[in-house]
Each structure stands twice: as structure tokens, then as C-alpha cells.
Amino acid sequence: MSAEKPEEKAPAAPELSPLLEKVLARLGDRVLERHTARGDDRIHVARERILEVARILRDDPELNFDLLLDVTAIDYFGQPDDFETKLQVWDQNRAVMRRLPQRRHELVLPPRGPEPRFAVVYHLTSTRLAHRLRIKCRVPEDDPKIASVTPVWPAANWLERETWDLYGIVFEGHPDLRRIYLYEEFVGHPLRKDYAKHGEQPIQEYVGPGAKEPRRPH
Amino acid sequence: MAVQVVKVRRPAATFSSANPWIAILKGLWVSIRHFFGNLGLFLRGRQDFAIHFPEQRLVQPPALRGMPVLAQMADGKERCVACGLCEWACPTSCITIYPAETADEVERYPEIFDIDMSRCMFCGLCEEACPEEAIIMSRQIEIASYSRRGSLWHKADLLVPVDQLKTRTDYIRRNYER
Amino acid sequence: MLDPERKNPAVPIEGNQAAALEELHTPPMRLQFGPSHPATHGTVKITLDLEGEQVVWSDVEVGYLHRGFEKECETGYYYQNIPYTDRLNYSSPILNNTGYCMAVEKLFGIATPERCNYIRVIGCELSRMADHMLCIGASAMELAAFTPMLYLIEGRELILDMIDSLCGARVTTNFVRIGGISADMPHNFPEFARPRLDRALKLFEDADKLLTENPVFRQRMEGTGYLSREDLIAWGVTGPLLRAGGEPYDVRKVHPYLVYGELDFDVPVGEHSDNFDRYLVRLEEFRQSRRIILQCLERMPDGPVDADDPRVRWPGKGRVFNRMEELIDQFKLVTEGGMPPAGEVYHAVEAANGELGFYIVSDGTGKPWKCRCRAPSFSNMSPLSKMITGGQLADVVPTFGMINMIGGECDR
Ligand code: SF4
Ligand code: SF4
Numbered sequence: 001m002s003a004e005k006p007e008e009k010a011p012a013a014p015e016l017s018p019l020l021e022k023v024l025a026r027l028g029d030r031v032l033e034r035h036t037a038r039g040d041d042r043i044h045v046a047r048e049r050i051l052e053v054a055r056i057l058r059d060d061p062e063l064n065f066d067l068l069l070d071v072t073a074i075d076y077f078g079q080p081d082d083f084e085t086k087l088q089v090w091d092q093n094r095a096v097m098r099r100l101p102q103r104r105h106e107l108v109l110p111p112r113g114p115e116p117r118f119a120v121v122y123h124l125t126s127t128r129l130a131h132r133l134r135i136k137c138r139v140p141e142d143d144p145k146i147a148s149v150t151p152v153w154p155a156a157n158w159l160e161r162e163t164w165d166l167y168g169i170v171f172e173g174h175p176d177l178r179r180i181y182l183y184e185e186f187v188g189h190p191l192r193k194d195y196a197k198h199g200e201q202p203i204q205e206y207v208g209p210g211a212k213e214p215r216r217p218h
Numbered sequence: 219m220a221v222q223v224v225k226v227r228r229p230a231a232t233f234s235s236a237n238p239w240i241a242i243l244k245g246l247w248v249s250i251r252h253f254f255g256n257l258g259l260f261l262r263g264r265q266d267f268a269i270h271f272p273e274q275r276l277v278q279p280p281a282l283r284g285m286p287v288l289a290q291m292a293d294g295k296e297r298c299v300a301c302g303l304c305e306w307a308c309p310t311s312c313i314t315i316y317p318a319e320t321a322d323e324v325e326r327y328p329e330i331f332d333i334d335m336s337r338c339m340f341c342g343l344c345e346e347a348c349p350e351e352a353i354i355m356s357r358q359i360e361i362a363s364y365s366r367r368g369s370l371w372h373k374a375d376l377l378v379p380v381d382q383l384k385t386r387t388d389y390i391r392r393n394y395e396r
Numbered sequence: 397m398l399d400p401e402r403k404n405p406a407v408p409i410e411g412n413q414a415a416a417l418e419e420l421h422t423p424p425m426r427l428q429f430g431p432s433h434p435a436t437h438g439t440v441k442i443t444l445d446l447e448g449e450q451v452v453w454s455d456v457e458v459g460y461l462h463r464g465f466e467k468e469c470e471t472g473y474y475y476q477n478i479p480y481t482d483r484l485n486y487s488s489p490i491l492n493n494t495g496y497c498m499a500v501e502k503l504f505g506i507a508t509p510e511r512c513n514y515i516r517v518i519g520c521e522l523s524r525m526a527d528h529m530l531c532i533g534a535s536a537m538e539l540a541a542f543t544p545m546l547y548l549i550e551g552r553e554l555i556l557d558m559i560d561s562l563c564g565a566r567v568t569t570n571f572v573r574i575g576g577i578s579a580d581m582p583h584n585f586p587e588f589a590r591p592r593l594d595r596a597l598k599l600f601e602d603a604d605k606l607l608t609e610n611p612v613f614r615q616r617m618e619g620t621g622y623l624s625r626e627d628l629i630a631w632g633v634t635g636p637l638l639r640a641g642g643e644p645y646d647v648r649k650v651h652p653y654l655v656y657g658e659l660d661f662d663v664p665v666g667e668h669s670d671n672f673d674r675y676l677v678r679l680e681e682f683r684q685s686r687r688i689i690l691q692c693l694e695r696m697p698d699g700p701v702d703a704d705d706p707r708v709r710w711p712g713k714g715r716v717f718n719r720m721e722e723l724i725d726q727f728k729l730v731t732e733g734g735m736p737p738a739g740e741v742y743h744a745v746e747a748a749n750g751e752l753g754f755y756i757v758s759d760g761t762g763k764p765w766k767c768r769c770r771a772p773s774f775s776n777m778s779p780l781s782k783m784i785t786g787g788q789l790a791d792v793v794p795t796f797g798m799i800n801m802i803g804g805e806c807d808r
Binding site: 222223224225226227228229237238241244245248249252278279280281282283301303306307309339340341342343346347349350351355389390391393394 | 472475476477478479480543547560561562563564565568570578579580582602605606608609610611612640644649660661662663664665666667668672673676677679680710712713714716717723726727730731
Binding site for chain 1: 632807
């Protein structure tokens, strides 16, 4: 057995990492939440202000986030707001499940909070200063829209197209928002949790060039 | 931050790079050297550059993961107790087990044990999960078949006597012992 | 889907040429390059509009190899997803295994033992060598240089032999485990590896001799596919492409993981940011990888290869056979998976084509809530259209070859 156990990190550590200090100093009240967990820094931003925040993060010489690594989304379908903030409830539930697995239907699921269903996640890094930051923006289900950050980082172009394709989140102001992996007639967005893994798609009639021509005998 | 950096250098424009014929001759020299090197090896009877497959076989390392088979004990029965762990661990769900009862000491045995080899990806997780050393990655890698039905292997086809699997069982005992 | 009227305004048409075009009324020719084109090593469709030989507009369409990797990961236990990561970049699978497992280890808060880290580094660097050999060989072949491809494939076979002796498979390795590796290195591995590394290097040098000084190859590579350093960063390009633009961004150096912080190696950078520099950077990285492996073989410590953590590592076979507690443990670990604490992590490793990151969101159960792969090929492909527009049709092939798009990773 190993001598020391890896210590559990509290979800919102009170002390600030040096990077978050700088970020908070520059962004001020635009940051809704901040977390440092397992060495990753993360801030939450309202979706209306993402473009503004992106500009500041890129242009500020102290922060200099010039490389956008990743844009993706998380679907918290039917789940609590954030797994980390509701950690205790989940841990209790797990303990109950271990002791009394036959009573699993009585589990107290954490109540679905007021937070919206989706979160759009950006990963940034700086080539010069070598720090990483994660930005999270909550996006509601009935109005899945967020401003595109393509004007700030052109790298977002394909990444946002991918997020639109797989999660159905509309990036407003994107120059060319069409599906990237799947075909245009695909129904639904496959990475949403309510899209069944074995879901089937309607068969599409071929409409491309040559569709009207008679079939050649093989 | 200080990163050890080395600048890549372009070869300067020399006489040879300006003159295609010289460059071609230089390239030809490299291929001719290879040709005669290989020819020399061939004449001396050493062919480490090609393996003529059906006649010659590659010497595989002991770590080789071939197709998963069931270990057959000396009395002709399988060692498997139909616990279902391999079925559970298999990422592609290609194992199908129907357990049944037996009067033996182990009480359970698989009535049906099918592996769909067209879905199996030879990952070896079933072998790692098995608590009985009953499913083992053999050294058998030639499993092509003429029909799709042929790639569905049933229990009778999968049984292999334990002593033929010795290389692999030794390897497992050596390496999965923590 | 495609707008035939769309033209790239970035390409100016000179005055007399414009007048001539006006007079001739030649519409640009629409050329479908791909999805399965003999001169591209990847399934991608490039739509080009040509004015004569010049590309005036282009559109790159990926997704022909989309297999739903992320959806599949959400329905499997953490340990079941490791074989799927082999299929991301199938020319350097151990790098993907390592990236995924390290991300999960970060989630669990596990530190792996020293010997495991060294063996992982060896596996990673062997994979990187194999990837660079395949990239250079295939690109050279697409430019009609067939012999280097043969030498490099022969050298790659030697490297795959080494990977084979490590983990029992050449391509679908499934080598790294969460909290360890699947099997310890064979005891004679250093003696097995050293002559093969030397021979692979010799073959590599021969291919280098054939290509680097060849005027035809140089003319097709030099100055093509140019993108400035600022553009490369803005478009999210990493890996050899970014380093060929002069930016020494290498995850192994800026965020050292495993034992890279203790090893002595250089990061090659270029200055012209064209295809020839990308090729030279790859050549140099191959030599550095060999250097890293030799250092690791020298310093290889003794000890266990698995973290002693009952949450993730399955108990040893001998104990499972003979003891009840370990048997129960094995059943629990297989049927529930290891349960990490809830939370989210991002961990990146330097893959052969750039930063390969895994972003894992856990809800505290044995299956990931979300497992996102930040694929370097995908980000590197996005500026392809910008690189080739305005150039010649013939430049498309070397540019695409040097981006080294691996369909499995780009489309996931
Ligand atoms: S080797 Fe892998 S895919 Fe094949 S049966 Fe075993 S677990 Fe399933
Ligand atoms: S894990 Fe082993 S004993 Fe259990 S069903 Fe599979 S082969 Fe049989």
C-alpha cells in the first residue's frame, strides 16, 4: 500500500494561483467563478462577454494568451450544475450505494440547479509565458447561442464548426458555420446526451450531381 | 523560458545541388550501395530484408497478442467458470457467454462461449480481467475466413490445450504479477 | 454547400491579366482533389478553383473517418477506452495511450513510478520516430521519390519490431495502463534495441541523402506552403509546423511531463516556415528522439512499473487466483471501473504532430462524463486552405504531406 493518500482538493480553493491573480486583476467582475483544481486554472464568464474577455486575454502583455488550443462543449443533461460544486452530495450517494445497493432508487439526486444545460469550454495557452487557462461559459438549452471568437483567434473557425456539429451550439458571427464531420442532412447533434448511441438516421436520397441520370448497369 | 533550441540548417547551394545530374548520380550511388549490400547478404544466404510468408514465419516476441482462445485442461474440459468478467471488460462486446451448471467442483461452465473475431481488436483486456487464466491470447494470428459466419468462433473451436499456450501463460505470470 | 461565386479576395489579379481574363471569360475550373486521391495520404476532400495552374479558392472538407470516438468513450469505463486511443493517430499509438492515461492519472491524482516513466518515454519516442519516418517517406513518395519511402519503411519496421517486443502488437499497442504499463520491458531490451536504432538511423541518413540535396525535391518544398509565425499561432498550429516557423513551443519543454525535464535534448526550430523547413525539423527531431531513447536506456532505474494504487491497478494474477479479497477486488474493478473523484482535467503531451490534449470531465462514476481529445492534426489542418490558396496546384501535395494529417486523429 502506498504510504500517502492523494489529498482531496476542495472545489473552490480560497487561495489564488498566481495566474488567476493576474487574470482577476485584469478582468475584474467579468469573472463569475474561478477554480483551481489539480493544477488547472479555470474561470467562468457570462456568455455575453466572451468576446470582450477573449480580446483582453489575448492582448494583455502580462497574459498574452495567443494560442487557442481547443473549443468544445459539455452537456450537463439532467445533471447538477457542476460536478465539483455538488461533490459532497455525490460522495454521500456513492457511500449509500456501496452500503445499500438495493436501495439505489431512493438516492437523493442533487437538485437540478438554475444553471443552464450546456457549457462551452475554451482552452488557452501562451507560447511566450507558458501558462494555461480554461474558460467556461454556460449556454442555456432553449437559446444555445454564443458569440464566436473567430475574430480574436482564427483557430476557433474549425473548432467552433465542430462544436456546432456535435452539440448544436450556434456561434454568432462565425464566418462559415456548417457541419464539419457529419453531412448536412444529419438529424440531431450526436454528442448531446439525449442522442442515443445506437440512434439511426433516416436514409437520404442522393441529390448531388448525376442524381437524375439513369443508373449504369454494374 | 529557456529552451534548448537548435536551428535547422539548409544545405547551402553547392555545385551538386545546382546541377541535377550530379545530384542524380549521388542518389544512384546510395541506391547502388543498397543493391549490392542486399545482394551480398543474399549470396551469403542471409535474408533479413524480406520474409516469404507462407514458407517462412516471422519470429514473434513472447509478448505477442494473437487471437484469444480458451484454455483446455487435461481432462478435456475448459477452465472457464463463466463468471462473465471477460464479457464485461471487452470494449467491443464481442464475447457472448451463456453459463450453465455442472456437477463438477467448479459448479459453473459456459454452455455457449462465442467470440466474434470480426469485432475483436486483440486488445488483451479479457485476458487481463479473467480471474481463472481461462482466456488467453494465443500466438495464433492467421484467422481469415471466407465468410462472415466463419469469423464467429464457438467454444469447440476456441479450446486449446494448456500446454500449447505455455509461452503466453509464462509471460502472464511473469508480467501480471504485481 | 459551396458557393461558386466565392473567390478569395486576398489574391490580387494584375491589371493586364485581369483585362485578358475579362476578354476571355474563362470561369475558374473546379477541381475535386480527393477524398481518396493517390497523392494524399489521408482521406480528405479539397475543392480547388483554378485559374490555369493557380489556386484562387479552396475549401477543405474533413470528416470521412469520423467514428464517434468521444461518444464511444462516454459509454466505456476508463480502462476500456485505452484501446480506442490507439486508433487516433495510428502511426504513433503509444503517444496517444500515454496522453489519455496521464490525463486520467491526473484526475485520480496518481504518480507513476520512475521505471514506468522511463519506459513510457521510450515508447513515446519510438512512436515519434515511426511517425516521422512515415510522414517523410509518404510525402517523398507523393513527390515521386519512391526509394526513400522504401528505406524509411524498412527502418520503420525495425522500430515497430521494438514496439512489438515491448507490448506484443505493432500498431494497436494498448500498451499504457492507468497507473502503469501493461507489461515490464523485456530484460534484454537494451541489447535488442541498440543495433536496431543504429540501423534505422543509417537507413534514415540514406533517405536524407537522397532527399535533402535533391534539386527537384528542394524546388518543390522550398518556399511553398508558407504561413507566417503569427498566423501559425493564431490558427492554433502546434508541433513541427509551428517550430518550423521559429517558435520553440514544445510541450515536452514548456510543461515537462514524465521524465522529459531530466533528459537532455534540443528542440529544432526553423526560420523560413515553409515545407522544406518542416521537413528539416522532422529530420532533426528524429535524431533527438534517438538521443532520448539512448539516454533512457542508460539511466533505466529498477523497481516496479505500476503505481501501487488499488483504485486503478488490477491486482496481480497470482493473488487473484489464490485469495478471496483480491478476487473481489478484481470483480469490482472490472465491473465498476476505477472511480475517480468528480472534476475535470486537461492534460497535454507532445505528439508527433503537435499538442495532443485530453480534456476529461468526471462525474464521480466509473465512466467519463466527457472525454475530449484535442487533436493536433485537426488544428493543423484548419489553415491548409489559407496555405494553398494563391499558390500553384502542384504545391498542394507537399503542403498537405508536411501537415501530415492523420485521418484517425483529425476526424476522431
Ligand atoms: S481481445 Fe479485446 S476485443 Fe478481443 S475479445 Fe478480448 S477484450 Fe474483447
Ligand atoms: S473471465 Fe475467464 S473465467 Fe470468467 S467467463 Fe471469461 S474466460 Fe471464463
